[in-house]
Amino acid sequence: MTPTTQPRLIADIVIASRGSLLALRQAETVAAALARLHPGLETSIRIIKTQGDIDRRPFAEIGGKGLFTTEVERAVVEGEADIAVHSAKDLTSEIHPDCSLVCVPERAPRADVVVGGDGASGEERLGSLPSGARVGTSSLRRTALLAEVRPDLEVTEFRGNLDTRLAKVAKGEVDAAILAAAGIARLEVWSPDEIRSASLGIDWWVPAPGQGALAIEGRTEDAATAALFASWDDAATRAELECERAFSARMEGGCSVPLGCAAVASGGNSLTVTGFLGLPDGSRGMRDRISGPPTAAASMGRELAQAIIEGGGDEILEELGEVGPDGAPWR
Secondary structure, eight states: OOOOOSOOOOSEEEEEEOOSHHHHHHHHHHHHHHHHHSTTOEEEEEEOOOHHHHOOSOHHHHOSSOTTTHHHHHHHHTTSOSEEEEEGGGSOSSOOTTEEEEEOOOOOOOSEEEESSOSSSHHHHHHHSOTTOEEEEOOHHHHHHHHHHOTTSEEEEOOSOHHHHHHHHHTTSSSEEEEEHHHHHHTTOSOHHHHHTTBOOTTTSOOOTTTTOEEEEEETTOHHHHHHTTTTOOHHHHHHHHHHHHHHHHHTOOTTSOEEEEEEEETTTEEEEEEEEEOTTSSOEEEEEEEEOGGGHHHHHHHHHHHHIIIIIHHHHHHTTOBOTTSSBOO
């Protein structure tokens, strides 16, 4: 990144963020990028407590969407902050109508990793665990995927900030845990090589939509703030995120739906997207994949979701108790 030559229109930026160690690291990364792009620009971080921070029940039990983003977004809407920094996977399928994503920086590793076990890949680490081993996760998607490959393992509800969950593994409260590689990378807990040796392949172990990406949200009318990020936005990651969010929106996906979507941009003119929908007990799992141009990212996400729905995904959604876009049960 190089400093921009355009006149600076504003003197300071207030960044809204959750207060977890990882969320603050992400907000600090954004602040540091702004400082490099616009020397002299002042930044400050406003910590916001969200429903997901307060309610300690399992995510599927809480239900709803935006558990970690609604209150942070509200700070921007109400003018308490200029931007909000989110983990893109936590965003609802539709953000506030007065807001937009002003920047999507280059993506961090998107895979899930296995913390614990032995081996040179996530699959080997899972395979090394003895029958009955306790594996921590708070994600229904990871629960469903784990049940497909190792139904003999015991899934343990595993909430808490990333540093807390890593400590639980170290203390032996569980035998292993499945976590997002991006958080481990951003907190610099492991080296890139260590992350690769624990990663699960995304073709089968499909990540959550938006996993590994940051989403910087601002008020749509605030063009001056958006302009500050113009040179930091990553076109490939934005296309991937647009595709994955469209997939999730068509599925009406929240924390109670075990779904995954991974769009991978390559060469500037190709986007390959893989989708997953399953049941938490691993008894049914559907995957499909399509390719096309990044310019059709959103329509590709919807097309893939529709293909999975028509291929039997509607029955899975109905069994999960989800309702369709018209408010009626899936059928």
